[in-house]
Amino acid sequence: MTGSYGADETSVELATGLREFFNEHCGLDRVRAAWSDGSLDLALWGEVAALGFTGALASEEVGGLGVQPEDLVLAIEEIGYSGASLPLVDTAAVVVPIIERYGSAEQRASFLPGLISGERIAASTVMFGGDRAMFAAEADVLLLERDDCLHLLDRRQFSTVEVHSPDPASRLARVSVESSVLSDATRLAAGATDDARGRAVWAASALLNGVSRRMLEMTVDHAKTREQFGRAIGSFQAVKHLIADAWVAMESSRPCAWYAAHACSQGLADAAAAASVAKASASDAARVVGDSALQVHGGIGFTWEHPLHFWMKRGKLLEHAYGSRGFHLRSLGAAMRDDQQGSDAVFPGL
Amino acid sequence: MKIITLVKQVPDTWSERRLDPETGRVDRAVSEAVIDEISERAIEAALALKDADKSTTVTLLTMGPAGALDALRKGLSMGADDAVHIRDDALQGADVTITSRVIAAALLRRPWDLVIAGNESTDGRGGVLPAMLAERLGVASATGLDSFELTGGAAGGDLVGRRSADGVDEVLRLGFPSVVSITERMPDARFPNFRGILGAKKKPVEVLTAADLGLTDLHPAVSVVSVAERPPRQAGTRIIDDGSAAAALADFFASRRLI
Amino acid sequence: MxxxxxxxxxxxxxxxxxxxxxxxxxxxxxxxxxxxxxxxxxxxxxxxxxxxxxxxxxxxxxxxxxxxxxxxxxxxxxxxxxxxxxxxxxxxxxxxxxxxxxxxxxxxxxxxxxxxxxxxxxxxxxxxxxxxxxxxxxxxxxxxxxxxxxxxxxxxxxxxxxxxxxxxxxxxLEIDDTTVPTAVITEATEHARRSERPELRTAERVVSGGRAVGSAEGFELVERLADALGAAVGASRAAVDAGYISQDHQVGQTGVSVSPELYIALGISGAIQHRAGMQTAKTIVAVNKDETAPIFEIADFGVVGDIFTVVPALIAEVEARR
CATH class of the missing domain: 3.40.50.620 (HUPs)
Incomplete structure (x- = not known):
């Protein structure tokens, strides 16, 4: 399941641990339940938090585990793969490390313990044009971007209105804040915005790659067992090629997410570009894999009776969330153009 | 309380298992090696005691090839403190007599109060190793326990276990040091958390050879004289019930003089 | 000698x-x-x-x-x-x-x-x-x-x-009383025999139920067929884990291994662990709704059908022909 690029023992072991947990605790029935009742599975959230996921990237000084971001990429893929509908990526990969790095002493003391232990859930709007966030209605803490600054708000300081989400188990909400709430006390230190965007983008890419991997696996299984004209459909060249192309798209995307996490954690000069490459290729792969999956399944999976549907819809949501393929390609193009003019703008397409 | 838990790596039972036609030993190349589920439960039983009394130490002990380190790592990531890996090419294919001598020798090297093992491995299924160890070490044993609890500590305390086997329910009481084996009715193993996974690599694993244990004259007591693979069963008649299946089944029973 | x-x-x-x-x-x-x-x-x-x-x-x-x-x-x-x-x-x-x-x-x-x-x-x-x-x-x-x-x-x-x-x-035979440390049995109770059914391990016929039996009440159907055939009652691990029947009925790798003349698997998919406990039976019969259940690969006679319709009819047939 795991790639070999840069994936050292730690990242494989963390991913394997999480996969075994999800195999046992997040079967299809639980994935389906999250879709039908639309509420957050708090029991599952608590169990994953207890595994240490929410504090993985926080340092040991604040009660975290001090895992390097690139070592969490495969574990995040496993979340996408599992179908679990939990705001893990925002909390663990974005909000917790951003608070630790850019929060005031008061902010760190009042927010980090609850988020690391999993008692509190975080959402973020860093990439959503400022007002929409996944799981914002369920969140206790919100990381909100306003005027290129990041503000850290608790539940009393923001309100939410649900908006349509293509994936009913990953609910979307529009968040609103009274302007009087935003102050120096809520603002995070300079640099937080770019850093948070980079993190959100590589983490979403890894999550999406996990979704693609599950869709592709279901597709291969189906192609091996479904028979037409007395043969498994996977033995027909047209089907084989479709799946092979999807696999190539997915496998080329996976290392990009790893490199983006690595560049982000090391503060490399190409971190923003790497994040854009990661998300553009993850979105591209999800589209190719999703389309092939639907074809090979003969259209089943378009409706939710077939489990493929859950991953397809999540794929569609994540394909466009945190910047679509087009957005990130434009960012890359703009960065290349600006580079020649000596600018260091990050995500200039925003 | 110092606990030693015996761990075995076995071929995954979800895949096909084969015997080597020459040696009659389990062919370990054809299936993925995994930690035996019953070993995981034995580790869980030890860790539950550690949860209740933080001064408890849990040491894992396995005999197996280099790859068995993965089984130890799994147990260490669950929360065991350290591990002993008896690793020696000369022990490949050891029978239960040799295995019990080697493990008993390893147990004699360190102090302990309680050895916890699975009741039987999913590949060997012999179920005799724990009692053989107890006999070699001159201590009490209780095998096939579905649950147990401690009354008092290692000094002067007792272990009280329940077993339900072969049509009899029993309560067994024994002192320390002693050897117990547990069944799959004991609680499921915990999942290693991230902290455990990250910490497992830093925990000590002592690697021992037979020579380190002072054992040189290791001759199996039992040798395999023949191995025959039974031809796989063939599927017979299969019908789809259209209301007449019961009559067809009864005819089948009658044709085989089963009714 | x-x-x-x-x-x-x-x-x-x-x-x-x-x-x-x-x-x-x-x-x-x-x-x-x-x-x-x-x-x-x-x-x-x-x-x-x-x-x-x-x-x-x-x-x-x-x-x-x-x-x-x-x-x-x-x-x-x-x-x-x-x-x-x-x-x-x-x-x-x-x-x-x-x-x-x-x-x-x-x-x-x-x-x-x-x-x-x-x-x-x-x-x-x-x-x-x-x-x-x-x-x-x-x-x-x-x-x-x-x-x-x-x-x-x-x-x-x-x-x-x-x-x-x-x-x-x-x-x-004289044995001395010198003692080595031993576990002491403080209580021992024999399982009550619930019926006159033969003992599972040594039975010549075994009727087993799996997860598809659906409930402890559903297991009565398995027991009725067993009684009609004079068979012992077995179960798959899934049925035992689901609490339909007690663990001493479990057939398979972690339960009892049986080699009866006749083994009837009702609603048992036939996972490799279950097969390990029964595939040496002389005759294997399987009834299962799922036509792809692996149990059919080793069954001498397989019925793709609902156990709740096939088994009652089979009991009637067996009793009628007696």
């Missing part, structure tokens, strides 16, 4: 386990069986009488106050004393949880070779060779302890032979 010691396992109430017939039959194939039994002081005569029914003409009886209180040790001590007195070629012990404990300790104490879970026994010259059925009968292997004394655990139900009764004569 060489002597083969046969260890007798008594239940807490003093009954002889029926699997003794298999031990005696295997012992006969390589020598003359001599029973070894431990009883509470004063119980020698009553137990000897009952052992004749298993075809044991000679029995060594050790009386010990520790019987019923100390786990395994009295039986171990009696076998070691009997081995010293009679120099047997082999010591046979039932492959039960208690029997394995006894075998393990006896083998170490006598420095014997230990053969586990044998289904057959024969002599090759002076060697005793045990036969094993491995991985659910996928392999038959044979092993020997060579020149050493053989201690073997015997799979109950592995011969299916009915013993011819004889009159047993007993001689007393």
């Amino acid at each position: 060489t002597t083969v010691l046969v260890s007798i396992e008594l239940t807490p109430s003093g009954d002889v386990r029926p699997g003794l017939a298999d031990l005696v039959a295997h012992a006969r194939s390589i020598g003359s069986p001599v029973g070894v039994v431990t009883v509470a002081p004063g119980d020698s005569a009553s137990v000897t009488e009952r052992l004749g029914a298993f075809g044991l003409a000679e029995v060594l009886v050790a009386e010990s106050a520790a019987v019923g209180a100390a786990d395994a040790e009295p039986r171990v001590r009696a076998l070691v004393a009997a081995a010293a007195a009679r120099n047997p070629t082999a010591v046979l012990i039932a492959n039960t949880v208690r029997g394995r404990d006894v075998a393990a300790r006896v083998a170490v104490r006598l420095d014997a070779g230990l053969l586990l879970d044998i289904v057959g026994l024969h002599a090759e010259g002076k060697r005793v060779v045990g036969e094993h059925s491995v991985f659910g009968g996928a392999y038959l292997t044979a092993s020997t302890a060579g020149d050493r004394m053989t201690v073997a655990t015997v799979r109950e139900g592995s011969t299916g032979e009915q013993p011819s009764p004889v009159t047993a004569s007993a001689s007393a």
Whole structure:
């Protein structure tokens, strides 16, 4: 399941641990339940938090585990793969490390313990044009971007209105804040915005790659067992090629997410570009894999009776969330153009 | 309380298992090696005691090839403190007599109060190793326990276990040091958390050879004289019930003089 | 004729386990069986009488106050004393949880070779060779302890032979009371036999239910078919885990292995672990709604259908043809 690029023992072991947990605790029935009742599975959230996921990237000084971001990429893929509908990526990969790095002493003391232990859930709007966030209605803490600054708000300081989400188990909400709430006390230190965007983008890419991997696996299984004209459909060249192309798209995307996490954690000069490459290729792969999956399944999976549907819809949501393929390609193009003019703008397409 | 838990790596039972036609030993190349589920439960039983009394130490002990380190790592990531890996090419294919001598020798090297093992491995299924160890070490044993609890500590305390086997329910009481084996009715193993996974690599694993244990004259007591693979069963008649299946089944029973 | 010691396992109430017939039959194939039994002081005569029914003409009886209180040790001590007195070629012990404990300790104490879970026994010259059925009968292997004394655990139900009764004569066996540390049995209760159904391990016919049975109440259907056929009741691990029936009915890798004349699997998919416990049955019948269930790959007769319609009709057919 795991790639070999840069994936050292730690990242494989963390991913394997999480996969075994999800195999046992997040079967299809639980994935389906999250879709039908639309509420957050708090029991599952608590169990994953207890595994240490929410504090993985926080340092040991604040009660975290001090895992390097690139070592969490495969574990995040496993979340996408599992179908679990939990705001893990925002909390663990974005909000917790951003608070630790850019929060005031008061902010760190009042927010980090609850988020690391999993008692509190975080959402973020860093990439959503400022007002929409996944799981914002369920969140206790919100990381909100306003005027290129990041503000850290608790539940009393923001309100939410649900908006349509293509994936009913990953609910979307529009968040609103009274302007009087935003102050120096809520603002995070300079640099937080770019850093948070980079993190959100590589983490979403890894999550999406996990979704693609599950869709592709279901597709291969189906192609091996479904028979037409007395043969498994996977033995027909047209089907084989479709799946092979999807696999190539997915496998080329996976290392990009790893490199983006690595560049982000090391503060490399190409971190923003790497994040854009990661998300553009993850979105591209999800589209190719999703389309092939639907074809090979003969259209089943378009409706939710077939489990493929859950991953397809999540794929569609994540394909466009945190910047679509087009957005990130434009960012890359703009960065290349600006580079020649000596600018260091990050995500200039925003 | 110092606990030693015996761990075995076995071929995954979800895949096909084969015997080597020459040696009659389990062919370990054809299936993925995994930690035996019953070993995981034995580790869980030890860790539950550690949860209740933080001064408890849990040491894992396995005999197996280099790859068995993965089984130890799994147990260490669950929360065991350290591990002993008896690793020696000369022990490949050891029978239960040799295995019990080697493990008993390893147990004699360190102090302990309680050895916890699975009741039987999913590949060997012999179920005799724990009692053989107890006999070699001159201590009490209780095998096939579905649950147990401690009354008092290692000094002067007792272990009280329940077993339900072969049509009899029993309560067994024994002192320390002693050897117990547990069944799959004991609680499921915990999942290693991230902290455990990250910490497992830093925990000590002592690697021992037979020579380190002072054992040189290791001759199996039992040798395999023949191995025959039974031809796989063939599927017979299969019908789809259209209301007449019961009559067809009864005819089948009658044709085989089963009714 | 060489002597083969046969260890007798008594239940807490003093009954002889029926699997003794298999031990005696295997012992006969390589020598003359001599029973070894431990009883509470004063119980020698009553137990000897009952052992004749298993075809044991000679029995060594050790009386010990520790019987019923100390786990395994009295039986171990009696076998070691009997081995010293009679120099047997082999010591046979039932492959039960208690029997394995006894075998393990006896083998170490006598420095014997230990053969586990044998289904057959024969002599090759002076060697005793045990036969094993491995991985659910996928392999038959044979092993020997060579020149050493053989201690073997015997799979109950592995011969299916009915013993011819004889009159047993007993001689007393002295065992000393010096103690090694042992577990003490503080309570022992025999499972109540809920019916007159045959014992699962040794039954000639077994009807088993799986997850598809759906509930503990649904298991009555399995039991009714078992009663109509005079069969024992088994279950898959899934059914046991779901709480439909108690664990002592579990057939498979972690439960009981059975080799009956007829095995009927109702609503059992046939995972490899279940098959490992029943695929040596002579005739296998499966009823399952799922036509892709792996149980059909090994069934002599498979019905793709709902057990709740097929089984009641089958019970009626069986009763009508009786």
